[in-house]
Amino acid sequence: MGKTVIVIPARYASQRFPGKVLYPLMGKTVLQWVWEAAVKSRCAQRVIIASEHKAVAEFAAKIGAEFKMTSASLKSGSDRVWKAAENINCDYVVNLQSDEPFISSNTLKKTIKFIENNNWADISTACSEIKNIKEIKDTNCVKIAMASNGRAFYFSREPIPHHHPLSPEYKIYPYYKHCGLYVYRKKALAAFVKAKPTHLEILERLEQLRALEMGLKIGVCIVPSLGPAIDTPADIKRAMSYYKKLRG
Template structure:
């Protein structure tokens, strides 16, 4: 099974233009991500899918292959799919270009989940929620799974809702930890190559439109998404104010 990492890196981020080239400890963000993916022995190749020559140059200098993609790609997954059409692979892993703390061992576990006699079309990472505050935050995506480790639903809301425990979970008496084994979803996806192309051809789903979570497109279409337990959290750089916090984590050896 040949697995490759494809890192989508768009220059014109609405919240943080030029983000892939922002320096973290004097090294461009995209280089940190390339190095993390390159440290995963499960990948035969690391590819950066971008629309900007400066990002492509930084990726090549870090040892990745750069594939130029259209500025009109609707999403990172569409950018990954465009690049993957010129790549020989059985499994394509979409490694987010703003995740410099992604764990290479977690990436290897994600690839391993795609092997076997009946592999899923798609897999992703999640870790246990740290506390109730995280469970309640809309910017933390939650996932609940069935007994086989397949996703039942992803949501920005605190799922599931405990009807009989609502009073005990309210206000200042909120417990230190969420009263459920829900997990924080980490936005890294593995696809069988043909499934990646099929996914990007699906129409946007109603649940996806409501939550603004593209993985719900797959669930609404009846797909099985395997959820793999992550060893580490992965903190992204979404806005300029995230840079100092992530730099501190990198200094600490994360």
């Protein structure tokens, strides 16, 4: 097992929902839910919160989390993750996005184990079967087309792969929802952040498409379920409803 570092990029000045990382959700902030899952997983030597904002630094100190101040000029979460991890001696760097309050420790463990067990993968990530039909056409819900061995072909905000009504797989093959979690081999992350954004990445506003266009191989493991991510203020209501269902 290689050395692993988890970095949670917690940009305060989110365009769609400023301050969402510190927004209260079921008695904790969105960020605290994510950080606690990372710590609970016990699959990394260090768990670091990286942000550009003093308020996040103060909150990290309050909960006892390791914190790295990063520049507000960084253009992406991956850039922020790299700045936090570039001088750390490790084999794997986990980019655990701060808007996934329902991420489970088991999902983290499974995604890290996937890249450890599959030498062909430069990056690993996770997905789950979409059960809510509304999410299929929701552009905030990223879908995946992948091979049977888990290798990703494409990620899109549109419904992929297309389900042709004449196909015998039409009602059998599910759509899969992508999770905001990436495990990079450190050298793959170094190459990724040095590369310029690609046309598909800019078009769909999805960073992972840069990796695919670079020729990096992304492995996807399927997990039982993924709760709603917090992209907009409207997602708070969905998250609270989901939480109540979990609690029965």
